[in-house]
Amino acid sequence: MWKGLTTNVLSHDAAIYENSFPVEGGTFDNAGHVSSQIKALLTRMKLSKKVVRRAALVTYEAEINICSYANRGRIHLRVTPEHVTVEAIDEGQGIADIELAMQAGYSTATERIREMGFGAGMGLCNIKNFSDFFRISSEIGKGTHLKMVIRIDKDFDGI
């Protein structure tokens, strides 16, 4: 579900920073911890506020999804001079109907998730809307893989 970019454009980019962060599934105890960490990291790299905010936002939505629905997962961050790429890979129940899950307002959230202020069926839509490129794949009983790319482009103000 790419929003119009060929993958080889990305692979030509040499990584300036690359790291994986584990995310605990099935609990909100540390939910958002990885996103805060990544936001601080990107801020230290002196990326523009706009890029940092969008990257943090899509990371946070993806992290909340892992905390809400998966057994465990990890968030992989890759920064190049042109892109911030965030991948959220989880082991969990997977998504049966991706098209349905992408619809604004559709949610399978439990009461516990809703109590935290989530589960309005906006997560994947937000991720798609705030990313320049977004891809989702999922396998029932195995897990879900999200890939989000934020373009640095003219906002890039040096690392």
Add this chain to the structure above:
Amino acid sequence: MTLREVKDILDAEVLVGHDQLGKEVKTAFGADLMSDVLAFAKAGSLLLTGLTNPQVIRTSDVLDIAAIIMVRGKRPSPETIRLAEELHIPILVTQYILFETAGKLYTKGIVGCVERVDDERAFS
């Protein structure tokens, strides 16, 4: 308007961010649903909410929210306060309900960070 003026208008108690009361704010967003906050709130805005869990702080951090106004006298847990201190996000508690809180700020010049979701849906 400064956070100090916001505090006075709302007769609010400052739980976190006594050192940030000079911060300037012009816009606000109000919701109890963090999913909507993530979709619509803009950087530098006030967040008016009745939710008090740590996710409110995480959400505010991600969005560069200027300060959180907890309405209806809701008090956050020590865990929430600790996280706000760590991430330097001011928390003010007011006894006014969400509607009154928004109305009082609006009449003093604070406007919504988005007016309508159909004409200002710039994902930035």
